[in-house]
Amino acid sequence: MDIKQDEVTTLHELCVDKEKLLKTVSDATVERPASVIMPMLYSEIKNHALVNIVKGLNKCTYLKEVVIPLAAKNEREFKQVKRFFRDLKIPKLIMWCNGPKVEKLLTELKSDGLNLLKYHGKGRDVWLAMGIVSINSYAIALHDADIIHYDEMIPTKLLYPIVEPELDFKFNKGYYARVNLEKKILYGRVFRLFLHPLLRAFIDNIGYESDFVRFLRSFRYPISGEFALTSDLARDVDLPGDWGIEIGIMAEMYRNVALKNICQTDLGFYEHKHQIVGAADKGLTKMTGDILKTLLRVLIEEGNLQISKERLIALRVLYVKYARESIRKYHADAHFNNLRYDRHLEESMVEKFSQQIMNAGTSYMRKPVGTRIPDWLRTLSARRKIREQLLDIVIEDNK
Numbered sequence: 001m002d003i004k005q006d007e008v009t010t011l012h013e014l015c016v017d018k019e020k021l022l023k024t025v026s027d028a029t030v031e032r033p034a035s036v037i038m039p040m041l042y043s044e045i046k047n048h049a050l051v052n053i054v055k056g057l058n059k060c061t062y063l064k065e066v067v068i069p070l071a072a073k074n075e076r077e078f079k080q081v082k083r084f085f086r087d088l089k090i091p092k093l094i095m096w097c098n099g100p101k102v103e104k105l106l107t108e109l110k111s112d113g114l115n116l117l118k119y120h121g122k123g124r125d126v127w128l129a130m131g132i133v134s135i136n137s138y139a140i141a142l143h144d145a146d147i148i149h150y151d152e153m154i155p156t157k158l159l160y161p162i163v164e165p166e167l168d169f170k171f172n173k174g175y176y177a178r179v180n181l182e183k184k185i186l187y188g189r190v191f192r193l194f195l196h197p198l199l200r201a202f203i204d205n206i207g208y209e210s211d212f213v214r215f216l217r218s219f220r221y222p223i224s225g226e227f228a229l230t231s232d233l234a235r236d237v238d239l240p241g242d243w244g245i246e247i248g249i250m251a252e253m254y255r256n257v258a259l260k261n262i263c264q265t266d267l268g269f270y271e272h273k274h275q276i277v278g279a280a281d282k283g284l285t286k287m288t289g290d291i292l293k294t295l296l297r298v299l300i301e302e303g304n305l306q307i308s309k310e311r312l313i314a315l316r317v318l319y320v321k322y323a324r325e326s327i328r329k330y331h332a333d334a335h336f337n338n339l340r341y342d343r344h345l346e347e348s349m350v351e352k353f354s355q356q357i358m359n360a361g362t363s364y365m366r367k368p369v370g371t372r373i374p375d376w377l378r379t380l381s382a383r384r385k386i387r388e389q390l391l392d393i394v395i396e397d398n399k
Contacts, residue, residue, distance in 0.1 A: 020217075029063075035063060042072045044146060066139055119296075141155045170261040170262070175266060190291070193323055198319050199317040246291075296368075319354055
């Protein structure tokens with residue numbers, strides 16, 4: 001059994017007493033209120049996973065509220081989502097992030113010098129939710145709305161090291177085994193086949209392991225969508241407005257939080273909706289491009305990298321080398337565990353992902369700035385009561 005501790009403190013699932021953990025978090029949140037943010041698309045109300053998530057959240061009676069930032073096309077979809085969550089007994093707010101009232105407020109904010117209308121997607125939705133949740137909560141947990149094997153332990157494990165007064169953590173990253181034991185399939189493709197070998201390629205490409213690359217490599221699953229943090233950190237993070245949000249969050253934690261105040265927690269086995277591989281502008285392939293752009297931005301800002309076409313070509317060659325080594329290793333692991341493993345399919349994904357190094361890298365060189373949403377502290381300096389105005393809109397929409 002793995003009980004190894006590296007640079008980042010790891011909270012392993014060894015013999016956790018779930019009842020005790022729930023009680024500890026429940027007691028701690030009296031003084032340190034905690035909330036959950038769960039971003040979602042309208043289409044996700046059709047997934048059975050969401051029914052199970054509601055059941056699990058209802059057992060988290062310690063939560064102050066659940067905020068659900070929603071991307072919906074029209075008022076009919078927004079109302080359907082509100083009806084769906086009538087079974088959620090925890091105080092909740094459905095936030096129509098691209099609704100007319102929120103868009104109007106953001107248009108007014110543009111006149112104050114902050115243009116947030118140019119951002120769309122999960123990054124902006126999470127940013128909006130962090131704004132209102134950070135008003136009254138000490139701790140915030142965030143997870144996706146497509147977790148199939150969900151129970152009350154997921155938010156509880158995420159929040160525990162943040163609210164437990166005997167510990168001193170400001171940020172907690174969830175990690176888990178991306179294996180479907182019923183279908184006997186290994187998932188986690190973007191991490192296994194892209195990010196992990198890419199980080200190794202950056203070491204060779206730069207000539208040494210930069211502090212940020214070493215920081216990312218200290219985590220079991222740095223691009224998981226599940227994490228918890230204190231509300232003061234939530235107010236002080238710049239977020240990418242695209243699929244680079246997970247790496248963007250990690251970059252902000254690297255800059256703003258001492259390593260001793262960061263941990264990662266074992267969430268067990270995990271199953272959720274799987275993205276299609278897709279072309280350059282959709283699915284997992286688009287995700288890899290967004291992740292690469294965020295990585296390039298941070299490494300350039302840290303003074304570790306000067307980007308050029310020649311460097312991208314070299315990075316691509318090194319990435320393919322390490323990705324193929326990973327495939328060989330995962331093939332052996334799958335063979336040992338009697339898992340289904342399509343080596344040709346994984347090789348094909350690596351070819352697509354490698355092309356994104358050139359596509360996304362060239363795109364970043366053409367437009368290297370303007371990819372981040374300003375943090376809430378800057379937004380508050382432009383309009384002091386913007387969070388309260390946003391909260392009033394959400395409360396009104398939920399009546």
